[in-house]
Amino acid sequence: MxxxxxxxxxxxxxxxxxxxxxxxxxxxxxxxxxxxxxxxxxxxxxxxxxxxxxxxxxxxxxxxxxEVRHEPPLVRLFAGVGFFWVAILFGMTLTDYLAR
CATH class of the missing domain: 1.10.287 (Helix Hairpins)
Structure with a gap:
């Protein structure tokens, strides 16, 4: 090829x-x-x-x-906030799982 x-x-x-x-x-x-x-x-x-x-x-x-590093600042902000929100959800799930 x-x-x-x-x-x-x-x-x-x-x-x-x-x-x-x-x-x-x-x-x-x-x-x-x-x-x-x-x-x-x-x-x-x-x-x-x-x-x-x-x-x-x-x-x-x-x-x-x-490729978030090549995006405008607003897209970078929302990508970071989205992953931060996912981290919060995982943390809350893990807290519930470990507390039982």
Whole structure:
């Protein structure tokens, strides 16, 4: 399929695929870190590190995959508020689950 492409087309394809591939590899590395932290229990407050890793993963997804960083400020505000609202809902559900 790539045999019909010229050098300029291949270079353009490499440039356009660089960001998604790097994003994918970063998310895989963070997932591996989270799994490794979950499989071993090196210290008592490991959940704080896992929560930070998940927050970084969410930030990468929001900024790179959803391309919110290229949007106007109002769209960025509503994307942030939406994810904050989802975090509140998850927190309330987790509070109810842990209280029983």
């Amino acid at each position: 790539l045999h019909g492409l010229g050098p300029a087309d291949r270079a353009l394809l490499r440039r356009r695929l660089r960001t998604p591939v790097r994003t994918f590899l970063a998310l895989l590395a963070l997932l591996a870190m989270n799994v490794a932290l979950g499989a071993t229990r090196p210290f008592e407050q490991v959940w704080l590190v896992e929560l930070a890793v998940v927050a970084v993963m969410a930030a990468i997804i929001i900024l790179v995959s959803m």
